[in-house]
Amino acid sequence: MTIETLITQQAQQAKLGAQHLAYLPTVVKDKILLQMADALRAAQTAILAANAQDLAKAHQAGLSATLCDRLKLTPARIEGMITALTDIARLPDPVGKELACDELANGLMIHKISVPLGVLGFIYEARPNVTTDAIGLAIKSGNGIILKGGKEAIESNRAIVHAVLNAFKAVVDDPVLVNAVQFIDSTEREATHCLLAQKDYLDLIIPRGGKSLIQAIEKHTSVPVLKHLDGICHIYIDESAQKTMANHIVENAKCDRPSACNALETLLVHMHIAPHILPDIIATLTAEGVELRGCKRTLALTKNFHLKAATEADWRTEYLDNILSIKIVDNLEDAIAHINTYGSHHSDSIITKTAAHAARFLQQVDSAVVYHNASTRFTDGGVFGMGAEMGISTGKLHARGPVGLAELTTYQYRVLGHGQTRD
Amino acid sequence: MTIETLITQQAQQAKLGAQHLAYLPTVVKDKILLQMADALRAAQTAILAANAQDLAKAHQAGLSATLCDRLKLTPARIEGMITALTDIARLPDPVGKELACDELANGLMIHKISVPLGVLGFIYEARPNVTTDAIGLAIKSGNGIILKGGKEAIESNRAIVHAVLNAFKAVVDDPVLVNAVQFIDSTEREATHCLLAQKDYLDLIIPRGGKSLIQAIEKHTSVPVLKHLDGICHIYIDESAQKTMANHIVENAKCDRPSACNALETLLVHMHIAPHILPDIIATLTAEGVELRGCKRTLALTKNFHLKAATEADWRTEYLDNILSIKIVDNLEDAIAHINTYGSHHSDSIITKTAAHAARFLQQVDSAVVYHNASTRFTDGGVFGMGAEMGISTGKLHARGPVGLAELTTYQYRVLGHGQTRD
Numbered sequence: 087m088t089i090e091t092l093i094t095q096q097a098q099q100a101k102l103g104a105q106h107l108a109y110l111p112t113v114v115k116d117k118i119l120l121q122m123a124d125a126l127r128a129a130q131t132a133i134l135a136a137n138a139q140d141l142a143k144a145h146q147a148g149l150s151a152t153l154c155d156r157l158k159l160t161p162a163r164i165e166g167m168i169t170a171l172t173d174i175a176r177l178p179d180p181v182g183k184e185l186a187c188d189e190l191a192n193g194l195m196i197h198k199i200s201v202p203l204g205v206l207g208f209i210y211e212a213r214p215n216v217t218t219d220a221i222g223l224a225i226k227s228g229n230g231i232i233l234k235g236g237k238e239a240i241e242s243n244r245a246i247v248h249a250v251l252n253a254f255k256a257v258v259d260d261p262v263l264v265n266a267v268q269f270i271d272s273t274e275r276e277a278t279h280c281l282l283a284q285k286d287y288l289d290l291i292i293p294r295g296g297k298s299l300i301q302a303i304e305k306h307t308s309v310p311v312l313k314h315l316d317g318i319c320h321i322y323i324d325e326s327a328q329k330t331m332a333n334h335i336v337e338n339a340k341c342d343r344p345s346a347c348n349a350l351e352t353l354l355v356h357m358h359i360a361p362h363i364l365p366d367i368i369a370t371l372t373a374e375g376v377e378l379r380g381c382k383r384t385l386a387l388t389k390n391f392h393l394k395a396a397t398e399a400d401w402r403t404e405y406l407d408n409i410l411s412i413k414i415v416d417n418l419e420d421a422i423a424h425i426n427t428y429g430s431h432h433s434d435s436i437i438t439k440t441a442a443h444a445a446r447f448l449q450q451v452d453s454a455v456v457y458h459n460a461s462t463r464f465t466d467g468g469v470f471g472m473g474a475e476m477g478i479s480t481g482k483l484h485a486r487g488p489v490g491l492a493e494l495t496t497y498q499y500r501v502l503g504h505g506q507t508r509d
Numbered sequence: 510m511t512i513e514t515l516i517t518q519q520a521q522q523a524k525l526g527a528q529h530l531a532y533l534p535t536v537v538k539d540k541i542l543l544q545m546a547d548a549l550r551a552a553q554t555a556i557l558a559a560n561a562q563d564l565a566k567a568h569q570a571g572l573s574a575t576l577c578d579r580l581k582l583t584p585a586r587i588e589g590m591i592t593a594l595t596d597i598a599r600l601p602d603p604v605g606k607e608l609a610c611d612e613l614a615n616g617l618m619i620h621k622i623s624v625p626l627g628v629l630g631f632i633y634e635a636r637p638n639v640t641t642d643a644i645g646l647a648i649k650s651g652n653g654i655i656l657k658g659g660k661e662a663i664e665s666n667r668a669i670v671h672a673v674l675n676a677f678k679a680v681v682d683d684p685v686l687v688n689a690v691q692f693i694d695s696t697e698r699e700a701t702h703c704l705l706a707q708k709d710y711l712d713l714i715i716p717r718g719g720k721s722l723i724q725a726i727e728k729h730t731s732v733p734v735l736k737h738l739d740g741i742c743h744i745y746i747d748e749s750a751q752k753t754m755a756n757h758i759v760e761n762a763k764c765d766r767p768s769a770c771n772a773l774e775t776l777l778v779h780m781h782i783a784p785h786i787l788p789d790i791i792a793t794l795t796a797e798g799v800e801l802r803g804c805k806r807t808l809a810l811t812k813n814f815h816l817k818a819a820t821e822a823d824w825r826t827e828y829l830d831n832i833l834s835i836k837i838v839d840n841l842e843d844a845i846a847h848i849n850t851y852g853s854h855h856s857d858s859i860i861t862k863t864a865a866h867a868a869r870f871l872q873q874v875d876s877a878v879v880y881h882n883a884s885t886r887f888t889d890g891g892v893f894g895m896g897a898e899m900g901i902s903t904g905k906l907h908a909r910g911p912v913g914l915a916e917l918t919t920y921q922y923r924v925l926g927h928g929q930t931r932d
Contacts, residue, residue, distance in 0.1 A: 105873065108872070108873075109872050188893070188894055190892070190894075194883060194887060196893060203905055203906075204875070204905065289905055289906075290906065304731065305731075308727065308728075310733075310904070310906045328928075331928040334928065334930060335928065335930055337930075338930035338931060339930075342930070342931055342932075444925075448923045449531075449532055450528065450531075452627070453921070454921065454922065455921070455922040455923075455924060456921060456922070456923055456924070457924045457925075457926065458923075458924070458925050458926060459925070459926045459927050459928055459929075460617060460924055460925075460926030460927075460928070460929045460930075461929065461930045461931055463930070463931035464613075464617060464924060464929070464931055465922075469613070469931070470611070470619060470922070471611055471613075481733070482626055482627065482712055482919040483626075483712075483713065483733045483906060483907040483919070484906040484907040486919050486920055486921065486922075487921075487922050496905040496906070496909050497909055498876070498877065498878070498879065498909065498910075499877065499878040499879070499888075499893070499909075499910050500871045500878075500879055500881075501878060501879070501880045501881070501883055501887060502867075502880075502881050502882070502883075503880065503881060503882045503883030504754075504882050504883075505751070505754040505757065505758065505882055505883070506882075506883045506884065506887070507757060507758055507760075507761035507762075507765070507883075507884045507886070508761060508765055508884055508886035508887055508892075509765075
């Protein structure tokens with residue numbers, strides 16, 4: 087069988103399975119998730135052995151330390167996967183909720199009910215621990231899912247999927263239903279293209295990976311794509327900012343976890359407060375090992391620190407690293423304009439004591455999450471109370487910000503009558 | 510200036526204007542809409558004269574009677590446009606609504622607030638009366654809009670836009686804001702391509718026209734497209750249906766307005782009730798001048814009526830005309846499978862006295878609107894209490910079913926803190 091035929095078959099099966107999964111009672115879905123969690127624990131040795139094979143190949147191929155770290159599974163990381171599944175089982179069911187209800191004058195009852203999207207295509211890089219998060223969220227939201235992981239993680243993913251699918255089969259006696267979860271067991275690049283072509287069976291593609299991966303996927307599919315592009319997050323320190331608070335928030339947003347998409351990448355500072363606050367901030371960040379790049383005014387103001395000059399490219403860069411660009415702006419308007427021009431519509435924060443400035447910033451910055459006097463690091467499905475997340479949407483359609491269970495549903499109008507016709 | 514430069518400039522201006530429009534107070538937006546309604550009435554003679562030019566050209570070019578009818582404006586149709594603007598002014602403002610609010614343990618307040626999408630690209634065929642509906646919905650929902658109408662309606666559209674933009678300028682003293690509404694005054698095909706390329710400035714493209722127009726647009730843009738594809742609507746008469754009710758609903762769904770997207774196109778009938786109900790239904794529809802096409806079993810059962818044979822293509826066709834295809838099915842499952850295979854996920858209805866069958870149908874039919882014992886003709890933004898509609902979405906992402914003001918918004922998380930950082 088060609089890879090094309092195989093994946094088309096998998097997509098068809100996922101769709102049929104999703105129809106059975108769509109209205110599975112909550113208790114059954116939760117039982118599946120908990121059984122999967124148990125199965126992960128039971129299969130830990132086998133999964134770690136498979137992961138060791140992937141790691142050996144990765145070292146041989148000279149993969150970077152960062153990539154190897156992402157690929158690596160440990161008992162602690164498997165415990166994290168187990169916890170995520172258990173947490174998802176505990177969350178309320180997002181399917182079958184009445185979102186609105188209206189009775190027309192003619193007696194028609196219009197119920198707006200949340201329903202699953204259908205089948206998700208999940209394309210991700212070499213992070214095997216993401217596999218069960220995605221499966222868990224898909225099952226709880228009543229969606230079929232087709233997984234295509236990075237080729238470097240193939241052995242790990244195969245072992246994980248083997249364990250959880252066996253658990254799935256043990257709970258439900260319905261072979262069609264079990265097909266709702268499909269794993270593409272191939273390292274061929276062609277496999278991704280075949281998956282992207284399944285427009286008749288896929289309702290949404292969720293890519294998890296770098297910006298270039300996502301843009302390549304968008305170019306090659308007519309299926310809607312949930313965009314999680316880059317997180318070029320800003321903090322703007324306004325003229326009236328409380329200095330200790332500003333210093334503290336900037337340090338947290340930059341240094342807590344620089345590789346996270348909600349980490350700070352560009353700091354904007356009002357020209358009047360800059361002389362009073364920048365030296366402290368620079369001292370703090372330098373002590374933390376952060377490389378700083380400044381605009382001309384920043385460089386002039388902080389000559390003693392020998393900052394690098396920031397270029398136009400810096401304002402558009404998601405470093406995901408211990409680097410920060412700094413720009414001094416004339417006022418609030420300039421800060422907002424900079425963010426809307428160079429940002430990625432992810433998370434941006436203003437530090438100010440001036441309520442009117444905070445209100446303007448929150449209204450006019452065109453990002454998924456905007457903050458007043460807080461770190462950008464809070465943008466996260468877990469923190470927002472959604473449980474695990476599929477990603478963070480930087481698009482505006484359908485879902486914006488963290489994508490949890492509710493964002494994996496759509497709605498349907500169910501209209502009940504007793505013979506009504508329209509005149 | 511090339512058409513490309515011009516349209517890029519218009520898109521930039523629309524985006525800037527939209528930023529001013531986004532948080533315009535409700536009273537000001539409503540005043541603009543009412544002033545536009547007045548302006549339409551005042552400009553009626555000029556608009557009808559412009560429309561007469563379009564109609565003369567259309568007759569010369571040999572356009573079909575249907576197209577000429579769509580193109581034609583009358584005092585009554587202009588009155589309809591005025592009423593629509595007035596109605597939109599009366600609807601609640603969809604912007605700035607608190608959709609959810611949560612306080613975290615650390616005191617962070619997370620507000621989920623509805624906000625405009627940004628700038629809409631509205632591409633429509635030669636129906637000039639749609640122009641003000643789109644402008645009205647865009648303004649009330651705080652979105653900028655770029656209009657590209659069919660070339661046959663260029664004189665009418667120009668006259669309409671001239672009148673309402675003058676009214677806009679009379680109400681607000683802000684040239685940037687007035688630019689939020691842009692009209693592409695060109696009949697060149699190239700103009701549409703230039704508009705589709707404005708991915709930096711457009712947030713959503715709303716095409717209104719045939720399936721081929723929409724599919725062509727989707728192929729040529731990376732901006733999200735709100736799909737209003739065809740309406741292949743079904744009614745399934747279940748074994749236990751009340752016969753008079755079924756006959757009455759079928760007649761209404763097919764004959765009330767055959768050219769509407771929510772009109773009935775395929776009738777499915779349970780094999781056991783077919784002999785008792787089809788003769789009556791066929792007699793009714795034949796008397797109404799409907800052409801009937803039947804499956805083999807239907808033909809065998811209704812020999813006296815000399816129905817045409819339905820082909821595979823019939824099940825996939827949106828007639829928008831006085832034609833109906835009829836299929837006899839074995840049971841509820843077959844009816845659901847037929848609808849999910851051949852339908853267009855628009856509106857489908859079951860006529861039955863069996864509550865369990867109704868429940869299964871409503872759950873398993875994968876369409877935007879599903880009905881029990883009612884005509885499919887009710888799928889309409891106005892009927893659903895949304896006021897005017899931009900169209901009916903047959904996609905599942907973002908909006909499903911009628912697209913009114915709320916569906917033209919997205920949301921933003923606004924997080925208020927007092928110095929919180931993440932550990």
